[in-house]
Amino acid sequence: MSESEKMPDSGVSQETAVAAPVALPRRRLSVRHETTYRYQGAASLGYSLAWLTPRPLPTQDLREHHINVFPKPRFLHESLDAFGNVQHYFEIHKGHSELRIQSQAVVECCAAPDIGLLSEPWESYRPQGVAGAEGDPAAWDFVYPTSMIPLADEYSDYARQVFTPGRPLGEALLAFNAQIHTDFQYLPGATDVDTPLAEVWEHRAGVCQDFAHFAVSCLRGIGLAAAYVSGYLLTYPRPGESKRIGADASHAWFAVWAGVEHDWVQLDPTNDLVVGDEHIVVAIGRDYSDTPPVKGVCFGGGQHQLAVGVTVEQLTN
């Protein structure tokens, strides 16, 4: 999806990174996400996969989720994918020239965890042992390059600037996140879904997806298990303006596997944030292509246009 996303304009401070005691009430967020494909001609049959349901996590409760597809699919099947995300498969059997997918969810999110708790040297969080017997099964699919996330020495070197030997993982991660935020320019339209990482690196510019891919590559390059996370971010209107419906966008960031106890630790380099109660996690994958919001094929249809609208709002508890 090549939509640009909106940086939060205000209201987000570094305080979100402070530990959130479990007892604190969770923030209740709602998201509406509408995807529309308009075909030039008629398509006779359509097959799609969608990753739109927020992922149930210890730090995120899914209260409600509805998915509506127009025209109505003849067959819709929900399942868990290879990475434990909720995936929808649907078939449209009748002729159509427009496909609309509406997703609506309510989640309750925890504030960001205390990254400072990750106090062991970062090297010790690497999945252990070549044969894997000692390692964490969940992590092993996230240490290798993929077609969208190649590894390169210069990226690993970039990571090592902050991942100095023996540095506590939490500290290194915060520094790493801030480093990307500072060094890379957020430039909507500079890249699209298929822009290679090398280009992002060369121009030091891109959007959230590029930063997430880049961070994942850096971290895999130094031996950590890292994932691409897709989701949404709560944004705030400018002072004096009301929030516009559909003006938000889907968002992406990265996660590091910090062992069974800590699970995935998520950071958002686009906003230099530790992921907390303003982020809604949808899916965790090796890269974007594992869990795009919607993908599909149809027979016929020809050229088509894509329109996406996302609205994230805070609900009163």
Add this chain to the structure above:
Amino acid sequence: MMGKDLDIELAQQLCAGYQPPPATFDEMVDEAGKLRPHWQEFAGFLQQCDPSALSHLGLETVRRLKEQGVHYNVYQDPEGKRRTWQLDPVPLLLPEQEWPALEAGLAQRAQLLSLLLQDLYGPQRALREGLVPYELVMRHPEFLRPLLNTRISPMTLYAADLARGPDGRWWVLHDRTQGPSGAGYVLEARFVTRRVLGQSVGQYATAPLAQFFHQLKRHVGALAPDHQDNPTIALLSPGIGNEVYFEHAYLAAQLGITLVQGDDLTVRNGHVYLKTVDDLRRVDVLIRRVDSSFCDPLSLRPDSMLGVPGLVQAQGLGRVGMANPLGSGVLECAGINPFLPALARAWLGEDLKLPAVATWWCGQDKERKHVLTQIPNLVIKQIDRPGATVFGDQLTRKQQQQLVDQIKTTPWRFVGQERLSFSTVPALNGSELQPRHLVLRTFLAGDGEQYDVMPGGLTRVAHEADSELISGQSGGWSKDTWVLRKSGSMRDVLRLRVASHGRHAAAALTSRAAENLYWAASYLERSESLLRAATAYQTRYDTWMDYGFEQDARVLNQWLPVLQLYLPGALPATPAPDTLRQAMLIGTSGSLAWNLHRAIEAVYTVRDLWPADSWRVIEELEELVTYAERNREVVGLDQLVQPLLNAMLAFWGASQESLALTQGGLWLQIGRRLERVQNMALTIVALCRQLHEGDEAMVLETLLDAHGCTVSHRRRYGMELNYLTVWHHLLLDITNPRSLIHQLQELESLLHFLNRSPQFGLTDAEKILLGVLTQLKLAEAREWAGADNSRGMLARFLGELSGRLRQLGTDLDHQYFRHTQPITQFAR
């Protein structure tokens, strides 16, 4: 055939010129140069053959394979797309007592691999317990994430390539788990070898093959969802471009199942359906010969044109059985080899019964060091590129260094394998027998626990002496493999075709098959019309050359628009037959050669419908066209026409003999009739527009000639020949089998056959035809035989008729053919 009292000395004379390389196991003679006991009888037979008899065996084999169109296509073959499969009639003989141990070892390996497959896509115990490294699996391109945690059936089909080392033991070289090919070739090898060797080796008792194919079909059928009694099974092929397409068609025909390609199938509600001429028909099981990654453009490779969107879901939901399941290609990873012994002990509580050739995976430190220091003594393979095999000792120093660098950069990608000196077997090379290294591909079918092993397999030998690079792609030859028995005979194999249909649903006629037959017939009929028009032209041209009458030249030019109906590009006035011939044989769209190639290609697409014994006519037709094209500068038109017409006649004869109307014959007939009436109508329209009054007698003569009606017209009207007689004879005379009206009546009964519910009335196509026929019946030739404007009336009449028949064709197309629209991937 000599008896048991065979003179061993004589047999050893035979071996005198047969020199196996040192330090190898030879299948026929032992280290002392003596015949092994199980070869004595066969060697006796060979000994009786003088060099000319031996070379005759080879030639006879080639002749039979050519005749039946047994192909093995070599990619980027300079000799053209299709190449005759290379079979050596001298089989590999294996003693009966050797087989049970091999069988047990293979079945164990299949069981273990099947367990591993289900584990890797499920609980991943092998990975969690450190029995198989994560990296090996996670980085393998055929480990397909969309299949993870979905239902994966056991590995039904398995093939293993074996080689015998100098110590006489068999070793596993490769595992074939994706869509193992070759079993069909074994069957064909048995038929041909058996026939070529004839009665001379009739006493030999060989383990029969037929039973294995029954077992295979049973195991495949058992994958049907809900254990259906009468499952519909289809073989999914990439199509005629595939190197072993012959086998796909052959197996489908032998097993009595439907041969399909991706766009013959459609997924609805997670079920797989076949597009047949009648309706969508549920497919219960697919024998998959398309690599997994190409099978579903939705979940797997988006650029694949060979797959079916939704197939991953259909398999995952358990709504279609798949042999082998999508994702099974990961087992072909050569790096798994070193981990199988431990896996066998852990899961089966047994040691591996059949050893695999020693393999070191470079993803492990110690193993990598070993490989890096031993490159010249090893075979180096890449786990993600099965074709990339390198013999260490054949590398230059520089190449070795490059390889070392590559291994150091991506160690996980490489394995080193011990170099085994493969055993040798006598291979027929011209008129003598020479030792050649061999690899034996064995075949299994099973349910995950029990596996049946084909007795024998496909033996392949290197083309060159000393070469151990054995593959069909590099010019290797195949052989039949006889597992000798003390009793029984080889004859059982021939029973396969009759007995194999069993309780499985009859093969359905796919829309693709109907469509291709229809078009094959159209293209052939069109070619025939063109050939006849060209011959008629030449006859007239020769007269002109002989006598030089101006009128002949005029007639020729009036005839030219008829030729222009078919031939692309403008022709000069009164072109010489040579010019015509060249225009017919150039490759451009619309030419004769082009039409014939389209026809042949269409027939190839439905080759499973074609009995092997009548396939010869298609081979001959193709050879003729190819020959004519290559020699288009020198072949005379008359040399070209008659053989081609004969070949086409043979095609029609054979198709009538072998294709039942319900099995596609109907579509051939419809395509042919429709094309023929169109050609006749358009020919007359073209002529009417050009006719020079005064020349009509000669033009009409040529017209009759081009439609093969000269004789019947003369019988009916004597020497009388004018508009009236010709229009009546060609268009309206029901007693003339070549007349327009007769052809349309034939078409009418064919369309009636297509009508599924005649009690509810006529189909759209039938209605169109009835309208056309009625008009024709009411027409009077006299109206078209009068003054000048009556030719214009005829042209209009026939022009309109042609338009309505075109509409009829379109209707048939819409109702019965596939109409697959191009697949569009959503934008991201």
